[in-house]
Amino acid sequence: MAESTKTPTTPLSERQREDRYDPQRIEEKWYARWQADPALFAAEPHDSSRKKYYVLEMLPYPSGALHMGHVRNYAIGDALARHMWMRGYNVLHPMGWDAFGLPAENAAIKNNVPPKDWTLRNIAHMKQQMKRLGFAYDWAREVTTCLPEYYRWNQWFFLKLYEKGLAYRKSSKVNWCPECATVLANEQVVGGMCWRHEETPVEQRELEQWFVRTTKYADELLNGLDQLEGWPEKVRTMQRNWIGRSEGAMVDFKIDGPSRRAGDKITVFTTRIDTIFGATSIQLAPEHPLAPDLVGNDPSLHAKVEDLIREQARARAADDFETMEKHGVFTGRYAINPFNQEKVPIWVANYILTGYGTGAIMSVPAHDERDYEFAQKYGIDVRVVILPRRTGEREEPMIPYTHKDSMLINSGEFNELSNEEAVVRMTAYAERHGFGKGTVTYRLKDWGISRQRYWGTPIPMLYCEKCGIVPVPEDQLPVLLPENVDITLQGGSPLGRVPEFVNATCPQCGGAARRETDTMDTFVDSSWYFYRYTNAQLNDRPLDTATVDYWFPIDQYIGGVEHAILHLIYSRFWTKFMRDLGLIHNDEPATRLFTQGMVIKDGSKMSKSKGNVVSPDDMVARFGADATRMYSLFATSPDRELDWQDAGVEGVHRFLSRVYRFVMRNAVNAPGASTSRDGNSAAVRQVQRKLHQTIRRVSEDFQGRWHFNTSVAAVMEFVNALYAAEEDITAGRFPAAVLADIQRKLVLLLAPFSPYLAAELWETLGEKDNLLRHPWPEYDPELAREEEIIYALQINGKLRSHVAVPAEAPEALVRERALTEEKVKAAVEGKQVVKVIVVPGKLVNVVVR
RNA sequence: GCCGGGAUGGCGGAACUGGCAGACGCAGCGGACUCAAAAUCCGCCGAGGUUCACCCCUCGUGGGGGUUCGACUCCCCCUCCCGGCACCA
Known part of the structure; x- marks a missing residue:
């Protein structure tokens, strides 16, 4: 587009040529403009023809002030929201307050201020901080959970x-x-x-x-995790562990002798019914309802059971269950194994928990570590009923043998069965004879x-x-x-x-x-708040089904991994409950979940007691909101722990200054863009190539990896390239249309990360439209293509030299250039070339012998 | 014990499907500008050797083995750090 060079450029005023980057001046100017226009960050109604995108950051507890963890969380979400706006989506990006909770009461007691006043004051302050940081929230949808409009x-x-x-x-x-x-x-x-x-x-x-x-949905909560492919595996594993499903069987053991009020049988839970012929005792939790009955009138036995109860309570409090020695007390009573009618002694043991299964187990010392340890101590029989299947021969396994790749022996009619088959058949046998059934238990309560x-x-x-x-x-x-x-x-x-x-x-x-x-519990509030955002003002219903159907599920939810269990499992439960009420139609609240890493300083979590807290206000005052936000993205990838370094923020501030000064020196307003390499000098082509390579890198990071640290680094590289070319630019060797286009695209690339500076420079470039709705720059593969590739030359895998080859060169030419290169020639001299490996676009490896 | 994540220069970190280790930034060093300083701009910056004719050689991504023309990347074994779960029957 050679004619664009003739387009007259718009002269810039003296003020615009101001060469010092002053974030306070720029940010306060745009802050005021943005506050005056609340529609700027508003989502369109749900009948919009645009594709929707719901990006959500976890709402904060209004503790008083934002901390760096918040800033990081919201910087990630805000970059994504802004990017999606630029990609043409109808973006919902709301914010609210998880405003009920104990700290407000503690503050009330300490400072004699009503919890409501304290909370609302904190909200006002934190909202102000968020606005100053430039987060693009749709405040018309704000949700405050402590207000009756919400909690009703x-x-x-x-x-x-x-x-x-x-x-x-x-x-x-x-x-x-x-x-x-x-x-x-x-x-x-x-x-x-x-x-x-x-x-x-x-x-x-x-x-x-x-x-x-919640247990009503235990299975669905568990199975649903398999579908949540956009959630981190870590979170899914944590929830699986938490739900803790285990399949097994309940089996009734009749109590031998007189029965009392509590009944005449003990129901045990086992996942290894296949080992039941090896059961040589029954073990009850100390708090098992049958325990008092079974110890009868013996006061010393009663006292021992009481001791066990106290011991467990102590261990629970001190969290040292694992170090506790296994011990127990024999009740003097027996139960009948329904499979072989054998009398087995009933014990009460400290390693059996009331809260899991039935609080009673059948003890199989030969095939369970804990049972074995206990049996050893008290001389209880150890009977092997399982052999490793592979040996086939009656070779005695190492006791206890707990593997499931096994075959039954000493088990009556079930001998020779594999363990899987035995579980099925023995469960069926118990059901048929009315003394047991297959069941599923959960850790989830x-x-x-x-x-x-x-x-x-x-x-x-x-x-x-x-x-x-x-x-x-x-x-x-x-x-x-x-x-x-x-x-x-x-x-x-x-x-x-x-x-x-x-x-x-x-x-x-x-x-x-x-x-x-x-x-x-305040977790009720946060279990469904994100539905309320879709229509926060609705006063006759909690939500409007059609509106929720449009917006849900949330496309991207972002927050700390500390909520992996509590908040995220309750939210999933609440979604399923609301669905079954017919209010909504989605099964899960969020398709994708991102858990960002913690912000630490000097190797440990920021805390007042360690005195390593960095205040966002302080950072904004020193370096500006843009630098603070951009640093939180640049320091490391969002999923990793971030070690805060003030000098790093300063570095980002320096980078933004470089951008600012470059545009101030070189701003031109010229329409069009040069989309062809033809007619441009090598220097121009090189800058354009770098630009389009940068667009590709940043765009790809938004779509897949979210490694915004490398996105920002890519833009820095591009700006370095601009500085390297500045002599040519100043000398007028860049066509105005190209120069204007380069600067516009640079600003567009920065828009998600440093919105204030981007807005200012957009205006400086003479652009009038809303940057946030301006299309994201397209990457042009033709302009991004290298003209010449520097191939690395290796001899036997060791780097020896380089050679430049035209990008379009066929493999044969690359090979020939490589083999005729001096160093390679010298190395090959007198030796036999075994193999030449050409990796297109990368390197040539010559294998010699 | 089980599950998940991690270990790369002085520091934070790049290297995406095996292909030039150290992008980008910080700190440091040198130079330009300046009466001077700050700011800014330019250059250097893993270790050792050879030399600074900036060329070359050797080593180098927690440790040890392996696969491969080629390994930060894949496989096996081990150490340490972080997170979760756990006498779960």
């Missing part, structure tokens, strides 16, 4: 759960954190400690609690959602003396959380001390009723 739907969902039998109340042993003064879900107990208080052992308390039947705290969603239930448990009628929602409540960490739920709240009328009989005073 938590209550509505709770009523639905109750209606469907998925919410129920039961008294049970629950995890209690004395520090939080509340109950914890199993998922919130980490190694026997509270997830918020790493030093506080969790206690067990007997309490009446509301549970959500129902989700206890009651919290004895104030700052949460009130559970919409009433207790009436006449009618019992009565749900609050839907038309009486929301059950408002009262304000001005006296919060202390003692004496149960704070709401219980608010008579106006507690005292209510029974909707069934009109009599006096008492309100439920517990609130919901």
